[in-house]
Amino acid sequence: MITHKEKIDVIAKQLKERTSTTPVSLKKKSVSHQVPKPGDKKYSDEKIDVSNLNEIISIDAEKRICVAEPGVTFVDLVEATMKHNLVPIIVPELKTITIGGAVAGCSIESMSFKHGGFHDTCLEYEIITAKGEIMVCTPDNEHQLIFQMIHGTFGTLGIISKLTFRLIPAKPFVKVTYERHMTLESYKASIWKHYQNQDVDFMDGIIHSPTRYVLSVANFVDHAPYTHSYDWMRIYHVSTRKRKEDYLKTPDYFFRYEKGVTNVSPKSFLGRLLFGKFINSTSVLRMVEKFQKIIPKDKIPITIDTFIPFSKVSEFMAWYGKSVNFFPLWCVPYKIVRKYEWLSDELLNKTEDDLFIDLAIYGMKKNKEIDYYKILEDKLLDIGAIKTLISTNSYSESDFWRVWNKENYTKVKSITDPQNIFRNLYTKMCT
Numbered sequence: 001m002i003t004h005k006e007k008i009d010v011i012a013k014q015l016k017e018r019t020s021t022t023p024v025s026l027k028k029k030s031v032s033h034q035v036p037k038p039g040d041k042k043y044s045d046e047k048i049d050v051s052n053l054n055e056i057i058s059i060d061a062e063k064r065i066c067v068a069e070p071g072v073t074f075v076d077l078v079e080a081t082m083k084h085n086l087v088p089i090i091v092p093e094l095k096t097i098t099i100g101g102a103v104a105g106c107s108i109e110s111m112s113f114k115h116g117g118f119h120d121t122c123l124e125y126e127i128i129t130a131k132g133e134i135m136v137c138t139p140d141n142e143h144q145l146i147f148q149m150i151h152g153t154f155g156t157l158g159i160i161s162k163l164t165f166r167l168i169p170a171k172p173f174v175k176v177t178y179e180r181h182m183t184l185e186s187y188k189a190s191i192w193k194h195y196q197n198q199d200v201d202f203m204d205g206i207i208h209s210p211t212r213y214v215l216s217v218a219n220f221v222d223h224a225p226y227t228h229s230y231d232w233m234r235i236y237h238v239s240t241r242k243r244k245e246d247y248l249k250t251p252d253y254f255f256r257y258e259k260g261v262t263n264v265s266p267k268s269f270l271g272r273l274l275f276g277k278f279i280n281s282t283s284v285l286r287m288v289e290k291f292q293k294i295i296p297k298d299k300i301p302i303t304i305d306t307f308i309p310f311s312k313v314s315e316f317m318a319w320y321g322k323s324v325n326f327f328p329l330w331c332v333p334y335k336i337v338r339k340y341e342w343l344s345d346e347l348l349n350k351t352e353d354d355l356f357i358d359l360a361i362y363g364m365k366k367n368k369e370i371d372y373y374k375i376l377e378d379k380l381l382d383i384g385a386i387k388t389l390i391s392t393n394s395y396s397e398s399d400f401w402r403v404w405n406k407e408n409y410t411k412v413k414s415i416t417d418p419q420n421i422f423r424n425l426y427t428k429m430c431t
């Protein structure tokens with residue numbers, strides 16, 4: 001058995017001995033959950049191989065703390081922690097998202113209205129810098145700014161090689177109740193009430209149309225009269241239109257969107273009947289990655305996660321109805337648990353809200369006449385909202401740094417990657 005120390009020493013040595021300053025990309029074992037971009041330099045870059053950093057190092061059931069390597073997938077993590085009646089506090093909905101990717105990129109789900117993102121549940125990161133130095137970063141040691149800036153900087157500030165994070169008690173089943181609303185105002189009022197009262201364990205929803213809003217509120221339960229899973233013929237987001245309530249085994253609840261949030265694969269009944277057991281987000285992303293060179297750019301559907309301050313949701317949706325008008329939307333209330341260091345002062349000064357609503361578009365067709373990415377970015381800038389960088393980004397460099405914090409980013413970059421071999425965040429994600 002190769003130890004964690006031996007694994008990171010190999011990576012550090014490769015970086016220490018490297019004399020070139022040309023950029024590198026990571027080689028991971030599991031598929032990347034970013035919308036493939038034709039021509040992405042990561043396909044041709046020299047690779048730093050982190051593919052064997054995929055073990056759970058320890059689970060302390062008493063302290064409810066887990067230590068694990070970044071390549072551990074959430075499906076494996078949930079399976080291991082459930083043996084102790086515990087789960088990670090934030091479990092992104094797709095099985096093969098990794099904990100390192102969730103911190104370096106983004107992670108949201110139906111406990112985000114209480115806890116923010118997966119990174120907000122982390123206590124410590126071990127980081128390998130571009131020069132092969134190994135750093136331990138916590139929220140209150142001398143590397144606290146590095147700790148805070150690692151989230152959402154997509155590996156451009158260093159390689160996360162180990163994570164320590166909190167767990168939460170879990171029960172074997174989840175009971176979901178579907179609230180129906182016909183207006184945005186009534187939907188928002190209910191979200192606000194649950195947010196204020198903190199009276200449920202989970203909250204997300206699907207906006208099926210401008211007159212059909214479903215809020216899915218759920219709790220852990222010990223027993224279930226029946227259970228459903230959504231791994232073959234049933235489509236979860238469609239079920240929210242029809243059902244009043246549902247029971248799922250806890251892992252099935254976490255991964256209920258595994259076939260796609262609102263853009264399921266396969267789409268047709270026959271396709272699901274024949275291939276539904278074998279096709280899921282992972283296999284679709286793998287296939288797209290494999291054929292990325294020959295897939296026409298305009299065939300890759302639009303995926304956008306917008307984070308709207310709660311007080312701006314009505315204004316945003318009025319604009320959205322006129323300018324985009326694509327439904328269904330996935331809706332995830334998200335608590336901004338601190339004034340994040342990676343957000344610019346301009347953005348932080350624009351809003352008092354600590355509750356944001358993640359409205360996610362999955363699977364919208366591109367339109368030759370309208371650049372939806374661009375018009376959404378402009379509207380988000382206007383109202384002090386943000387988006388994740390997981391797909392196409394067309395921000396100009398000056399607009400980009402109106403949202404992300406250039407000063408903090410540059411400070412950390414000068415310590416962890418002064419020669420810029422992991423690329424600059426703007427260059428990596430927007431050009």
Ligand SMILES: Cc1cc2nc3c(=O)[nH]c(=O)nc-3n(C[C@H](O)[C@H](O)[C@H](O)COP(=O)(O)OP(=O)(O)OC[C@H]3O[C@@H](n4cnc5c(N)ncnc54)[C@H](O)[C@@H]3O)c2cc1C
Pocket residue numbers: 026028031032033034035050070071092093094096097098099100101102103104105106107108109154155156158159160161257261303390
């Ligand atoms: C179709 C689709 C659906 C999605 N659905 C959800 C969802 O339901 N819930 C949710 O929360 N998120 C969702 N996401 C977003 C997803 O969680 C993020 O894109 C996340 O960053 C993916 O993690 P990954 O493990 O696949 O990492 P990757 O995609 O492989 O990596 C993400 C970025 O992090 C960097 N990185 C990876 N590992 C490390 C490391 N060890 N150290 C430093 N940098 C690293 C990579 O270089 C890359 O830039 C979805 C994305 C897509 C494309």
